[in-house]
Amino acid sequence: MIIKFMCGVDMQAKLDSIEMHAYAKINLSLDVIGKRHDGYHDLRMIMQSVELHDAVTVKIIDDAKKGIKIECDKVHVPIDDTNTAFKAARLMIDAFGINKGISVCIQKNIPVAAGMAGGSSDAAAVIKAIDRMFQLGLSLEEMARIGKDIGADVPYCIYGGTMLAEGIGDILTPLPSFCDVPVVILKPKISVSTSWVYSNYDSSKVHERPDTEALINAIKKADVLSVASGMRNVLESVTAEKHKIINEAKRALIKNGACGSAMSGSGPSVFGLFSTYGAAYAAYKKLSCDKFKWDCFLTKTNDIGGI
Secondary structure, eight states, X not given: OOOOOOTTOOOOOSXXXXXXXXXXXXXXXXXXXXXXXTSOEEEEEEXXXXXXXXXXXXXXXXXXXXXXXXXXXXXXXXXXTXXXXXXXXXXXXXXXXXXXXXXXXXXXXXXXXXXXXXXXXXXHHHHHHHHHHTTOOOOHHHHHHHHHTTOTTHHHHHHOSEEEEEETTTEEEEOOOOOSOEXXXXXXXXXXXXXXXXXXXXXXXXXXXXXXXXXXXXXXXXXXXXXXXXXXETTHHHHHHHOTHHHHHHHHHHHTTOSEXXXXXXXXXEEEEOSSHHHHHHHHHHHTTOTTTEEEEXXXXXXXXXX
């Protein structure tokens, strides 16, 4: 990867602090095309950002010796160098010779380890924030290349909106906007390892694959009913097989008025698309009562990366 390097330059920040919205994503479809020689899987999926977001505040620390400081309002989120926001700040400092410390405060609203790219979105927000604060003038493409070193979902989170994602998820093709569609998300009270899901994926156990081209055509027509009925995620063949609550959550969403439901990423989050906000709100009120089964979120699709 070729990026600018400005070692030793006394970079002056235009802004001392900036707050970014780090938006969650859902998968309107997810298909595994095959396994790569490097151990990863080739994917073909449609990714969609939603209004549910973390608030990420990035501040300059004048003393560079203080390094990178991460704070989060959720105690189960790591605040050391394993945090994706830390990795993003480290990459930007090293790549551009920034002689300042960076403080990142995360107000966590996106469920953790839920298949919604919460950590990747936080990292994307930090990259964007540092670019703006130090007036680096990076393009979205340049920021996406930097983000790829942190995780496969980070490039998508730089852009946001509606995207066809291929390769390991880093080859992105913009699709027509599919914004303002009401969404209810259920995050069961379980944790799922992404690596475990992919290592246990068996294509012979997949009975329904997404018709990606049909979904793209439905998105072009803003046909919510066709998109919702065509949503498929082949990783459900792994996650839902082990965790029965995945299908229970999907059924609950359909029973309460969703036009269609699917698992996001490797799970365990499940979402439903609704034709009206009123129907989505009624489902949210009803499903929020099952607090011991899942956390419930009411949101909508958007076409924004991070602001």
